[in-house]
Amino acid sequence: MPELTGWLLDLYADPQQGGLALWLLGDDGQRHRLQQAFPVKFFAAGPHQSPVDAEAASTGLRRLRQLWLRLRRQPVPLKLSRDARRDLFLPEPIPVLCVEVAQPSDQPELFAQVSREFPDLAFYDADLPLPLRHAAAYGTFPLAYLRVTTDDEHNIQAIEALDSPWELDPPPAPLRILSIEPECDPRHAPPRFLRLHFQAMASGGLRPQTYRLPLELDAAGKPTGGSWARRLLANLAAILRRHDPDVLLTGWGDTWLLPLLLDLSEAHHMPLPLNRDPTCEITRKREFTYFSYGQVIHRGQQVLLSGRWHIDLYNAMLYHDYGLEGVLEMSRVSGAPVQASARLSPGSGISAMQIVTALRGGVLVPWHKQQAEDLKSALDLIHADQGGMVYQPIPGLHREVAEIDFISMYPGIMTRFNISPETVGPERPHAERVPALNLWIDRQEMGLVPRTLEPLLDKRIALKRELLELPSWDPRRRQYKARASAHKWLLVTCFGYLGYKNARFGRIEAHESVTAYGREALLLAKEVAEEMGYEVLHMYVDGLWVCRPGGSSHPSLSLQPGGLWSEAQRAGIPTRLQANPANGAKTAEAGPHWTPQSLGGVSGVQPLLEEISRRTNLPISLEGIYRWVAFLPSRVDERVPVPNRYFGVFQDGSLKMRGIEARRRDTPPFIAETQLAILELLAQAGEAEDLPGCLPQVLQLLRRRLQDLRLHRLPAEALLVSQKLSRELEKYRSPSPAARAAAQLARAGKPLGPGQLVRFIYMRGQPGVHAWDLPEPPNLQGVDVPRYRTLLLRAASSITHQPLGLSEAVLTQWLNAAAAGVPLQLASISTPRSSHC
Amino acid sequence: MGRTLPSATQAFLQEQEAFTRFRRALRRSDQVALDDLFASARQHLAAASYASHALPFEVFLLAMLLEEHKQVMLLRRLLEEAPH
Numbered sequence: 001m002p003e004l005t006g007w008l009l010d011l012y013a014d015p016q017q018g019g020l021a022l023w024l025l026g027d028d029g030q031r032h033r034l035q036q037a038f039p040v041k042f043f044a045a046g047p048h049q050s051p052v053d054a055e056a057a058s059t060g061l062r063r064l065r066q067l068w069l070r071l072r073r074q075p076v077p078l079k080l081s082r083d084a085r086r087d088l089f090l091p092e093p094i095p096v097l098c099v100e101v102a103q104p105s106d107q108p109e110l111f112a113q114v115s116r117e118f119p120d121l122a123f124y125d126a127d128l129p130l131p132l133r134h135a136a137a138y139g140t141f142p143l144a145y146l147r148v149t150t151d152d153e154h155n156i157q158a159i160e161a162l163d164s165p166w167e168l169d170p171p172p173a174p175l176r177i178l179s180i181e182p183e184c185d186p187r188h189a190p191p192r193f194l195r196l197h198f199q200a201m202a203s204g205g206l207r208p209q210t211y212r213l214p215l216e217l218d219a220a221g222k223p224t225g226g227s228w229a230r231r232l233l234a235n236l237a238a239i240l241r242r243h244d245p246d247v248l249l250t251g252w253g254d255t256w257l258l259p260l261l262l263d264l265s266e267a268h269h270m271p272l273p274l275n276r277d278p279t280c281e282i283t284r285k286r287e288f289t290y291f292s293y294g295q296v297i298h299r300g301q302q303v304l305l306s307g308r309w310h311i312d313l314y315n316a317m318l319y320h321d322y323g324l325e326g327v328l329e330m331s332r333v334s335g336a337p338v339q340a341s342a343r344l345s346p347g348s349g350i351s352a353m354q355i356v357t358a359l360r361g362g363v364l365v366p367w368h369k370q371q372a373e374d375l376k377s378a379l380d381l382i383h384a385d386q387g388g389m390v391y392q393p394i395p396g397l398h399r400e401v402a403e404i405d406f407i408s409m410y411p412g413i414m415t416r417f418n419i420s421p422e423t424v425g426p427e428r429p430h431a432e433r434v435p436a437l438n439l440w441i442d443r444q445e446m447g448l449v450p451r452t453l454e455p456l457l458d459k460r461i462a463l464k465r466e467l468l469e470l471p472s473w474d475p476r477r478r479q480y481k482a483r484a485s486a487h488k489w490l491l492v493t494c495f496g497y498l499g500y501k502n503a504r505f506g507r508i509e510a511h512e513s514v515t516a517y518g519r520e521a522l523l524l525a526k527e528v529a530e531e532m533g534y535e536v537l538h539m540y541v542d543g544l545w546v547c548r549p550g551g552s553s554h555p556s557l558s559l560q561p562g563g564l565w566s567e568a569q570r571a572g573i574p575t576r577l578q579a580n581p582a583n584g585a586k587t588a589e590a591g592p593h594w595t596p597q598s599l600g601g602v603s604g605v606q607p608l609l610e611e612i613s614r615r616t617n618l619p620i621s622l623e624g625i626y627r628w629v630a631f632l633p634s635r636v637d638e639r640v641p642v643p644n645r646y647f648g649v650f651q652d653g654s655l656k657m658r659g660i661e662a663r664r665r666d667t668p669p670f671i672a673e674t675q676l677a678i679l680e681l682l683a684q685a686g687e688a689e690d691l692p693g694c695l696p697q698v699l700q701l702l703r704r705r706l707q708d709l710r711l712h713r714l715p716a717e718a719l720l721v722s723q724k725l726s727r728e729l730e731k732y733r734s735p736s737p738a739a740r741a742a743a744q745l746a747r748a749g750k751p752l753g754p755g756q757l758v759r760f761i762y763m764r765g766q767p768g769v770h771a772w773d774l775p776e777p778p779n780l781q782g783v784d785v786p787r788y789r790t791l792l793l794r795a796a797s798s799i800t801h802q803p804l805g806l807s808e809a810v811l812t813q814w815l816n817a818a819a820a821g822v823p824l825q826l827a828s829i830s831t832p833r834s835s836h837c
Numbered sequence: 838m839g840r841t842l843p844s845a846t847q848a849f850l851q852e853q854e855a856f857t858r859f860r861r862a863l864r865r866s867d868q869v870a871l872d873d874l875f876a877s878a879r880q881h882l883a884a885a886s887y888a889s890h891a892l893p894f895e896v897f898l899l900a901m902l903l904e905e906h907k908q909v910m911l912l913r914r915l916l917e918e919a920p921h
Contacts, residue, residue, distance in 0.1 A: 378891075379891065381842065382842065382889045382891060383889045385842045386886060386887070386889065387844075389883055389886075389887060390883055390886075391883040392879070392880050392881070392882060392883060519887060523887075539883070637876060639872075639873070639876035639877075639879075640876055640879050640880075641880065
C-alpha cells in the first residue's frame with residue numbers, strides 16, 4: 001500500500017464521489033488529491049425543559065421517536081442510534097438521537113429539512129465545518145505534516161498527524177505562491193494591467209518569475225470589446241497551469257479581480273483553471289454589513305477556491321498586522337481552513353478551537369444556543385456589570401516611569417482560575433468565590449475554555465521567550481512576531497466570546513468573573529506598588545505606570561530659566577519674555593520636585609514584578625522604562641484627564657503613543673507624518689530636562705510643513721482623509737464631509753454603503769470635499785489650506801502642549817508672528833496644568 | 838457596547854446633566870467653581886465604578902470633597918512651610 005508524507009492543504013466534501021477530498025502537498029513535490037470515507041454525525045434532543053418535569057420529558061421522547069421514523073423513511077443513507085451525551089450548560093447527560101450520515105455532502109441539506117420540520121427539537125453538532133470534524137477525529141489542521149496510507153485508488157486507509165499546532169518550528173511547507181495585483185486601486189481608477197509574481201516558499205528549486213498582463217477597461221471600469229480579453233484569459237490559464245500555485249494572493253481579488261476574470265471567462269467561453277479541483281465549482285459569497293462594538297463593519301464579497309487557497313490582501317482581516325505568516329498560524333492553531341481564517345475575525349478562530357475541544361471531549365456543540373442569563377438581583381448586577389479597571393491618569397509630563405503589564409491578562413485569568421461557562425455558577429462545595437461577586441468557580445475539573453486556551457497561551461509565552469533571545473538579524477524574528485501577533489488576536493477575542501450571548505460557549509457570568517478577577521489583580525498590583533514606595537500614575541485594564549515619588553514634572557518646566565526661551569532666542573526666533581511673578585513663584589517652588597529618586601533600571605523594578613506576580617498569581621512583565629511620558633488631558637476640558645491618550649520615549653529611544661492623531665486611521669498622512677516627526681525630535685532630546693531645547697527645531701519643522709501646504713507642494717495622497725460611512729447616504733440629516741464625498745461618488749456611479757471607507761480631500765467652497773475615487777483628479781489649487789493648517793496645528797499642539805507648554809493658540813500665534821517677523825508678547829502664555837500635588 | 842447598566846462615565850454625565858438648570862441660575866463666577874467641582878469628581882471615575890454604589894451621586898460628592906480636602910492639605914503645608 002502506498003505511503004505518503006506531506007502537508008495538509010485543503011479538505012472538503014467531495015460532491016462527485018462522496019466522502020472527503022483531501023489535498024496533500026507531498027514531500028515528493030506532487031500535489032495529491034486523495035479521498036477518504038468520512039461519515040458525519042449530528043444529534044437531536046427533546047425540547048429543553050426542566051429534567052424533573054416528567055410530562056415534558058415524555059413529550060421530548062415522543063418527538064424524538066417521530067424524528068426517528070421520519071429519518072427511516074427518506075433516501076439518504078444513514079445510521080440511527082440512541083445515546084446519552086453531555087450538553088455543557090446542563091448538569092447531567094441528556095438522551096439524544098444520533099444521526100450518522102454516510103456522505104458528508106448529504107448532511108447540510110438533510111439537516112436543513114429536519115430542522116424545518118422539527119423546530120421544537122434541540123440540535124447539536126449540526127452545522128460544523130468538515131475540517132473541524134476531521135481535526136477532532138484525526139488531529140489534523142491546515143498545514144499539518146501527515147503520514148497517509150492509501151490504496152491504489154487514492155483512498156485513504158490510515159492517516160496520522162506527525163506534528164501538532166503547538167510546535168514552535170514546524171517543518172516549513174514549500175508552498176507555491178502566485179500573487180496577482182492590478183497596477184492601481186480599481187476603486188480609484190481603471191487599472192491598465194495586472195502584475196503577477198510567482199515564488200515558492202522554502203524554495204524547492206523554483207525561481208521567482210514576474211509577468212504583466214494588459215487590461216483594457218473603459219472609464220467606468222467595464223471591459224471594452226476586442227481581443228485583449230481572450231489573450232488575457234489564455235495567458236493567465238497558461239501561467240496557472242505552468243506554476244500550479246497553492247496560494248493565489250490577490251489585491252482586490254474578492255471584490256474586483258476574480259469576479260471580473262470569471263465574468264470574462266464566461267463571456268468568452270474560455271474556462272480558467274482557478275480551482276485546482278476541476279470537479280468543484282468556485283464558491284462566491286455575497287458582501288454583508290454588520291455592527292460590532294459600536295462600529296459598522298463592511299465585508300466585501302468572497303471568492304473561495306478548492307484545492308488551492310485564494311487570499312485577498314484587502315479583504316483579509318488583520319492582514320496588515322500579521323501577513324501570510326500570521327494567517328497560516330491562525331489556521332494552524334485554530335484548525336479553521338486557511339481561506340476562512342484569512343477572512344474571518346479571530347473570534348471565529350477561537351470558536352473553532354472550542355468546537356474541536358468539545359468534539360474531542362464528547363461534549364455536544366449546540367446549533368442554536370438556548371441558555372439564557374441567570375436571574376440576579378439588581379445589586380448583583382451593579383457589581384457584576386463592569387469592565388476592566390480604567391483609571392484617570394495624572395496628566396502632565398512624568399519622567400522615569402515604568403510600565404508594567406500583566407501577560408495576556410484575561411486568558412491568563414481564564415486558565416489560572418478555571419473560568420469557563422460550565423464552571424461558573426452559584427455557591428456550592430469545593431468552589432471558589434469570584435472577588436466581589438456572588439459567583440463561584442468550580443476548580444475540580446478543568447473547564448472547556450481553559451482546556452482550549454492553555455496550549456495557545458503556553459505557545460505564546462514560549463514564542464515571546466524565544467523572541468527575547470533571538471539576535472536581531474535572525475530571520476525567525478519576523479515569523480515569530482507575526483505568529484505571536486496572531487495568537488494575541490485569538491486570545492483577545494476569546495474573552496469577548498465568553499460574554500457574547502450568541503457564541504456557542506459564551507456565558508455572561510463567566511465574562512463577568514474574568515473582569516472581576518482582572519480588577520482585583522490590578523488593585524492588588526497597585527497596593528503592592530504603593531507598599532513598596534512607588535507612585536501609581538495610571539492604570540489601564542492590565543497595565544500600570546509607576547514611578548518613584550517626585551518623578552512627576554512640575555507645570556512650569558517650560559519656563560525654567562535658560563531653557564526653552566533662551567534656546568528659542570539663540571535660534572533667532574523673536575521672543576520677548578516678560579517676567580511673570582506667578583510663574584516665577586512656581587519655578588521656585590518646583591525645586592524639590594526635580595530631585596527624583598531613581599527607579600534603578602530594569603533590575604530595580606524586578607522585586608516589584610515578583611511581588612505582584614506572587615500576590616496575584618498571574619505573570620507580569622516590564623513593558624519598559626520611559627525616559628519621560630506625557631498623559632494628555634481631554635480636548636474638550638483641559639481639567640479632565642483621559643485614560644488612553646499619551647506618548648512617551650523609552651530608555652532605548654523608541655516611542656510609544658496612544659490616542660493621538662498619528663494613531664488614527666482618518667488622519668491625513670501628511671499630518672500624521674508631521675506629528676511623528678515632531679515626536680522623533682522630542683525622542684532625540686534624551687532626558688526630560690532637554691526637551692525645551694528641541695523647540696526651535698520643532699518650530700522650524702512646522703514652518704516648513706506649513707509652507708509646503710501653502711505652496712501646494714504636497715502630493716494629493718498626503719492630504720487624503722479616510723473615513724467610514726456610518727449609515728446609508730439618505731439617512732444623514734446634515735451630511736458630514738464623508739457623506740458629501742460619498743454622494744459625489746454615488747453620482748459618478750460608484751455607490752458606497754455603510755461600513756465602507758470613503759477617501760477625500762478638503763476643498764474650498766461647496767461642497768467642501770473632493771472624493772478621491774472620482775474619475776477626474778482634484779484641482780490641488782483649490783485645496784482648503786486653512787482647514788489643513790488648523791488640523792496640523794491641532795495635531796502638533798497635542799504633543800507640544802504637555803512637554804513644552806505650547807498650546808494650540810500659542811503655537812498659532814507664534815507661527816503667525818514668526819512669519820510676519822513681529823516680536824511676541826509671551827507673558828500670557830498658558831502653562832500645562834497638573835492636578836498633581 | 839452590550840452593557841446593561843450605564844458606565845460610571847455615563848452615570849456621571851447624567852448627574853451633571855441633571856444640574857444644568859441649577860448651574861444656569863448661578864452667577865458666572867459660581868458656575869466656574871461648580872465646573873471645577875465636577876471636574877474634580879471626574880478624576881475618580883475608576884474608583885466610583887469599582888465601588889458600584891447604588892446611588893452614584895453620593896460617591897461623586899465624596900470625590901469632590903476628597904479633592905477639596907487635598908487642596909486644604911496642600912495649603913496648610915504651604916502655610917506651615919512659609920517663612921514667618
